[in-house]
Amino acid sequence: MEYKDYYQTLGVAKTASEEEIKKAYRKLVRKYHPDVSKEADAQKKTQEINEAYGVLGDAEKRAAYDDLGRGQHYRAGQEFRPPPDWGRGFGGNGGGAAGAGGFGGFGGGDPGSDFFADLFANLGGGRRRQQAPQRGEDSHASITIELTDSYHGATRSISLMVAERDAQDRIVxxxxxxxxxxxxxxxxxxxLRLSGQGQPGAAGPGDLYLEIQFRADARYRIDGRDVYQTVPVTPWEMALGGEIEVGTPSGKVNVTVPAGSQSGRKLRLRGRGIPGKEAGDLYLLLEVVLPPAATDRQRELYQTMAREMAFNPRAGG
Known part of the structure; x- marks a missing residue:
């Protein structure tokens, strides 16, 4: 079988702390999640990341894995077979009836079988001391929603790739x-915490944590609970002022454009940002949009403005 460098998979050093490993895992899961990733091999990468964290995120499996590579220089993809005495002291049978390989005799596993399954499928077999049943691992993923979902609440369907054991005790x-x-x-x-939707365990499943991400929208910029929205306005609305109707994430509102406004002017609507105990504010950023000069009459109007207004915005520059 081929050796797998789980530290390389998660992009952490072999001395990484438990928290550093967990942080790296969460970051990679978000990056390669099928709902957000543009990578062609996102599903395969997700499987590899889950497998690596399944070992490095478990204290006993990590200790056994580190013991396997201690003093060795195995490289990812290298043809590999565990030493005959590997696994002693990590819950194996210490060379009893199941064989000298430890971990239920997987020291001489079939080279064509899965690296993870060969090494860890029977972790804890043999005469391992009894331990209290363990709750399953928590899972982490991300979910992308529309900004309006945060304003009104919503129900969304998501698809996740999860690792589990099949009837032959293989990781799939x-x-x-x-x-x-x-x-x-x-x-x-x-x-968002979804109780009981994480990895299965003898004492019950863990939880699933979904990190909220907003879908990119050129109209909006979000800062905490404050929302900045670009609003297109005509030259006469900017120059003369008046009331205009604007569609916002919370619905349509009527706002007054002060006469003589310029592009970039900011109108603040208190409490119309993302809802909460202390709701954010909505800032409307006015942006002038020129009408087209596609016909003779339209061009004539622009020429009249040029003659009669004699306006030079670059004067004195």
């Missing part, structure tokens, strides 16, 4: 579909 991945309630007032970076 499958697609899992979930319906997620998006509460009103969520912000970018906030995590």
């Amino acid at each position: 991945t499958r697609e899992r579909n979930l319906s997620v309630n998006i509460p009103k007032g969520v912000t970018a970076g906030q995590q």
Whole structure:
């Protein structure tokens, strides 16, 4: 079988702390999640990331994995077979009836079988001391929503790739579909906790944490709970002022454009940002949009303006 460098997969040093490993795992899961990733091999990368974290995120498996490579210089992809005495002291049978390989005798596994399954499928076999049943690992992923979902709340369906064991105790991945309630007032970076939707465990499943991301929209810029929205305005509305109707994430509103406004002017609507205990504000950024000069009459009007207004915005520059 081929050796896998799980530290290389997660992009961490072999001395990385538990928190550093968890942080790297979460970052990579978000990057390669099928809902957001543009990578052609996102599904394969997700499987590799989950497999690596399944070892390095477990103290006992990591200790055994580190022991396997201690004093060696294995490279990812290198043809590999575990030493005959590997696994002693990490929950194997220490050379009893199951064989001298430890971990239930997987020291001389079939070179063609999966690296992870060969080494860790039977972790804890033999005469391992009894331990209290463990709860399953928490899972982490991201979900991309529209800004309006945060204003009104919504229900969204997501698909996740999850790792699990099949009937032959091999690690496989499958697609899992979930319906997620998006509460009103969520912000970018906030995590939604779905109880019991994480990895299975003897004492019950872990939880699933979904990090909120807003879908990119050229109309909006979001800063915490404040929202900045670009609003196109005609030259006469800017020059003469008046009331205009604007569609916002919370619905249509009527706002007054002060006479003599220029592009970039900011109108503040208090409390119309993302809802919350302290709602954010909505800032409307006025941007003048010129009408076309596609016909003779339209060009004539522009020529009249040029003659009669004699306006030079670069004067004195």
